Structure formats: structure tokens, C-alpha cells
Amino acid sequence: MGEFIMEKDLYILGIESSCDETAASIVKNGHEIVSNVVASQIESHKRFGGVVPEIASRHHVEQVTIVIEEALLQANMKPEDLDAVCVTEGPGLVGALLIGINAAKAFAFANNLPLVGVHHIAGHIYANALIQPMEFPLLALVVSGGHTELVLMKNDGCFELIGETRDDAAGEAYDKVARVLNIPYPGGPKIDQLAHESDGAVDFPRVWLDHDSYDFSFSGLKSAVINYKHNADQRGEEINPMHVAKGFQDSVVEVLTAKTLRAAREFNVKQVIAAGGVSANKGLRTALEEAFEKEGIPFYVPPLKLCTDNAAMIAAAGSSMFKAGKRSDLTLNGRPGLELVSWNK
Amino acid sequence: MIWLGIDTANSPLAVAIVKDGQILTAEVTNIKVNHSAGVMPAIEHIFKKVSISPKEIDAIAVSQGPGSYTGVRIGVTIAKTLSWTLQKPLVGVSSLQVLAANAAMFQGIICSLIDARRQNVYAAAYDSTMGLAPIVEDGHYSMLGLLEQLKEIGKPVLFVGHDVDNFWGLIQQELGNSAIRAPYALDLPSAAQLIHLAEQQELPSIDATHTFVPKYCRLAEAEANWLKEQKGKQ
Ligand SMILES: Nc1ncnc2c1ncn2[C@@H]1O[C@H](COP(=O)(O)OP(=O)(O)OP(=O)(O)O)[C@@H](O)[C@H]1O
Numbered sequence A: 001m002g003e004f005i006m007e008k009d010l011y012i013l014g015i016e017s018s019c020d021e022t023a024a025s026i027v028k029n030g031h032e033i034v035s036n037v038v039a040s041q042i043e044s045h046k047r048f049g050g051v052v053p054e055i056a057s058r059h060h061v062e063q064v065t066i067v068i069e070e071a072l073l074q075a076n077m078k079p080e081d082l083d084a085v086c087v088t089e090g091p092g093l094v095g096a097l098l099i100g101i102n103a104a105k106a107f108a109f110a111n112n113l114p115l116v117g118v119h120h121i122a123g124h125i126y127a128n129a130l131i132q133p134m135e136f137p138l139l140a141l142v143v144s145g146g147h148t149e150l151v152l153m154k155n156d157g158c159f160e161l162i163g164e165t166r167d168d169a170a171g172e173a174y175d176k177v178a179r180v181l182n183i184p185y186p187g188g189p190k191i192d193q194l195a196h197e198s199d200g201a202v203d204f205p206r207v208w209l210d211h212d213s214y215d216f217s218f219s220g221l222k223s224a225v226i227n228y229k230h231n232a233d234q235r236g237e238e239i240n241p242m243h244v245a246k247g248f249q250d251s252v253v254e255v256l257t258a259k260t261l262r263a264a265r266e267f268n269v270k271q272v273i274a275a276g277g278v279s280a281n282k283g284l285r286t287a288l289e290e291a292f293e294k295e296g297i298p299f300y301v302p303p304l305k306l307c308t309d310n311a312a313m314i315a316a317a318g319s320s321m322f323k324a325g326k327r328s329d330l331t332l333n334g335r336p337g338l339e340l341v342s343w344n345k
Numbered sequence B: 001m002i003w004l005g006i007d008t009a010n011s012p013l014a015v016a017i018v019k020d021g022q023i024l025t026a027e028v029t030n031i032k033v034n035h036s037a038g039v040m041p042a043i044e045h046i047f048k049k050v051s052i053s054p055k056e057i058d059a060i061a062v063s064q065g066p067g068s069y070t071g072v073r074i075g076v077t078i079a080k081t082l083s084w085t086l087q088k089p090l091v092g093v094s095s096l097q098v099l100a101a102n103a104a105m106f107q108g109i110i111c112s113l114i115d116a117r118r119q120n121v122y123a124a125a126y127d128s129t130m131g132l133a134p135i136v137e138d139g140h141y142s143m144l145g146l147l148e149q150l151k152e153i154g155k156p157v158l159f160v161g162h163d164v165d166n167f168w169g170l171i172q173q174e175l176g177n178s179a180i181r182a183p184y185a186l187d188l189p190s191a192a193q194l195i196h197l198a199e200q201q202e203l204p205s206i207d208a209t210h211t212f213v214p215k216y217c218r219l220a221e222a223e224a225n226w227l228k229e230q231k232g233k234q
């Protein structure tokens, strides 16, 4: 033996259409972005104050072949250079998921390529594999429009949910509080900015739940903000939106950071990562960075364009699934409530 | 010339492969299951059955709507993707014309319709003596409004489509003896008819595939409400 076997490079096409971005990307060997194309619909949904599923689906049909072609063009590759097609299977808006899935199935069939259905949140977590190698055990804080979870990974492709929100997701809370403050959709980034520039903060409660729980709850905090505004209105007083934004953000960030830190200690992890749209939050990033710097555990968060929905993250997670032998057939369907299941032990 | 035809605009799933004016295979199923899972396996199955590989086809025909939003989108998404990646032209045909074509041997007015719920339909009427020229354009109509239009034409009308039975009592009440019910054997879309109609159109360029979109015949509800609001503000 002792023979050196060169492993062939692995090129994966990822496709994502679970919400309001139509995206395609080609990733090499699970960690190197060759091309990454995102067509965002956010401008179209703004007038409705949120994502309208039917409108999202209509845009996906308009964009899907264009973004796949663009991903191939930017990579200077042809379908026959690819090893597999990976597509978001769920969770997400079912009508939106179906577009990416049926395009992926037709593309895989026409070009005789293997197909792999990928969990959207696995994608958000694997966005980090595109930045630096993931080291296990790893703790992932997933904070997005639909999810707030602490996920422990003892190995590549192996997930244990150790905590999750019992009501609103963090991003959802941001968007709802933004509405209270009359900030147009999507409100998360704007609240972040107001909080950043504020010189004071309203004192809102921190919701810790049971003393040893890793679960989250943000609906009480949201109600506290609504009541604060309501009481001010009744007294005919103006609220200071910056102080409200900062008070709200301080509460969210403190709870997220403290629970992530406690979990990282308990499970003795080698790496902590943040994933999902809310990990773009400046306040949260800074707090997590400072906490883990002090703790001496490496903490990473992907650059902005890999935090929000994209297909490179789907291709990255899909690469790991593909190597583990996972395959989908042409009956692959959209699963709005898909659970995150490990593909490795 | 080899054609692939796909109609998933409504509950039936119809696929066919036609070669030089001959049907090699044509399948239709109407069991009200989710098209998302079933369409690609059905397409793979007919290719296997006739021992043709996808790269061998020359053109694709798809039912472009109106109908179930999701159903139309699944067919169009698959057809667009195949057309683009195989670099074969894509032709869209009205889902209502596909249904009416089943009854084209009838000499006179043919009305095809699809239930759009709450006593509304997607419908059209064609004159078969004039090569299926549209008399009532593809659209979203209240059932009573549609019947008013048909009454005014003052001629016998043949009704075809798997949803006609949902309205047959009302149709007879409004049109009396002028209403003729097509035999049920003609009620499901045929992907071979779809290809036959597509063959009568000029083949579009490959570049047109990217901009190919369904014909919904209706604004999304949120958009319609938003437009109403804007008008109210003026
Ligand atoms: N800087 C920020 N601060 C706080 N929240 C933010 C920031 N930037 C984006 N968000 C929030 O992130 C959410 C969008 O994130 P993302 O796109 O990951 O969610 P999603 O894909 O809709 O949900 P999911 O991935 O759970 O299905 C929105 O709720 C938005 O307000």
C-alpha cells in the first residue's frame, strides 16, 4: 500500500428558493466558492410589509433558470463538469421551495446527475465551512427569520438540538418590533443601526426560562415593547425609538450570548459559530466575539452575504451529504416543516 | 422532430412524446395528488418506455395556464429548465385551448373551463368552425358572468373539462337546451393535443426560455389588494 491516491475534486451545484431569494452557486470540495448568484426579491415585497408567498413563487419561476445559468457562466463550467445537484428541500414556503426543487430535478435528470435534498438550516450552519474548516465538537447558534436554535455538532453531519425558541424566532421579533416603531420591512438591520447609534436604552426584561434551559422565548419581550409604546401613547408622550431599539437589542443579545456561552462551556466545544440572517447583527456579533475571546474558544460568523439566504451554503452542506452517500430521487418534494436529521453518526 | 409535452396546470397530470406527427406515448392521470413529487418521475418513465434520451428531443410544449397556480408553475419550471439546459425551444399553449382541442370535431362553440372556486372559473370559448378561434378569451370569470356571455352568442355550446360537472346544473338552468355536455372521455387534457397545438406555432428562439412565465390570468391576491389601496389613496 502506501500508495498516494489523488482525490478527484468535487463540484456541487446548489440551488435555494425557500423564501424570497432565488439562488444558485457552485462550490468546490465543500468549502471553496466558485460562483455564487443571488436574485433577491426584497424590493418587490417591501410594498406589502413582508414576504407574500404567492408573489415569491411567481418571482422564483421568473429567475430560476437565469440564476443557474449565471452560476455556471461565472464558474466557466458546463453541466458535465458537475458531480451533483443539491437543493433546499425544506423548511420554508412550500410554493417557493417547489420551484428550486423542480428545476433541480429537471436539471439533474437532463444531465444525468445525482440529486441531494438539503435542510435549509444545515445550509446556514455550513456557510461557515466556506470560511474556515469546521472543528468538532462545534456549537452553532442559528438565528434567522424562522429559527432560533442552539445546535451541537459532535461530528461532521451530526446534529443535536440542545435549545430552541418556544415562540417567536429572533428575526421575527426584530421584524415585529420594527413594525411597532413604524420601521419599514425588513426592520432587523434598521433596529440594529438605531441601537448602535443610541445614547440610552429602555430597560426591558431578559427572559431566561428555567435556570438550566437552553431554550429561548422572545414573545414576552416583544409584548413589553408593545406595552411600552402603548402606555406612552395613552399618556400622549413620544417614545424615543433609538432608546427602544437599544433596549430591545440589549435584551436579545444578552440572552443569546449568555446561553451560547454556557452551552459552549458545558459541551466543551472547539469552535462556536453563528448562522442565519440575524447573525448579521452588529450588536450580537460584537457581544459573541468579546465573550468567546475572553473564554478562549474560537468564534466565527460568516460575512453578510453568506449569513442571509444563498445557495453556496446549500452546496456546502450538500457536499458533506453527498460524500456521506445521501441521494434523493425524482420524487423529491418540498417539505415546509422538515426536521434537521443527522447524515453521519 | 421529437416533442415532449407537459400539462400539469390542474389536477390531471398529462405527459407525451410525439415523433414526426405520431404519438410514441401519451399518459394522463387524474388522482389529485401533489404534482411536485409526480411530474419528473412521470417524465423519466415515458422517456424510458420509448427508449429515448432527453438529449434527443427537439422541442418542448407546456401548458402555460391558467389553472392551479402551483400546478402551472411546476410544469412551467420543469419545461423551462429542460428547454434551457438541453437548448431546445419551448412553446406555451393555453391550458383551456388544450381541453377545447379534445372536442374540436364538434362543429360550433366549445367552452372549456376550470373551477377557480367560489363560483368562479378560468374559462374560454372557441369556434371550432374557425380553427378554434377564441370567442371568449382565456380569463377568470364568475360562472354567471361567463354564462351571460355565452347566452348572448345565441348558439349551442359544448362544455368540456373535468370540472364542468361542478357547474352542470347551473349551466343547464341558464342555457337550457343550448348547453351540450361533452362525453367524459374528452374531459382530461391530452399532452399529445398540447403538442399538436404547439406545432402550429412558430418555434421561439432559445433566448426566450429565460423570460417564459405562466399565464395566471389573475393578479396575486396581495397585489390586487395593494393596487386597490393605491387607487383609494388617490
Ligand atoms: N442586522 C440585523 N439585525 C437583526 N436582525 C437582522 C439583521 N439583518 C437581518 N436581520 C433579520 O434576519 C431575518 C432574515 O434572516 P434569514 O434570511 O436568515 O431568515 P429566513 O431565511 O427568512 O428564515 P429561515 O432561514 O429561518 O427560514 C429577518 O427577520 C431580518 O429582520
Ligand SMILES: [Mg+2]
Binding pocket: A120, A124, A144, A145, A276, A277, A308, A309
Ligand atoms: Mg434562511
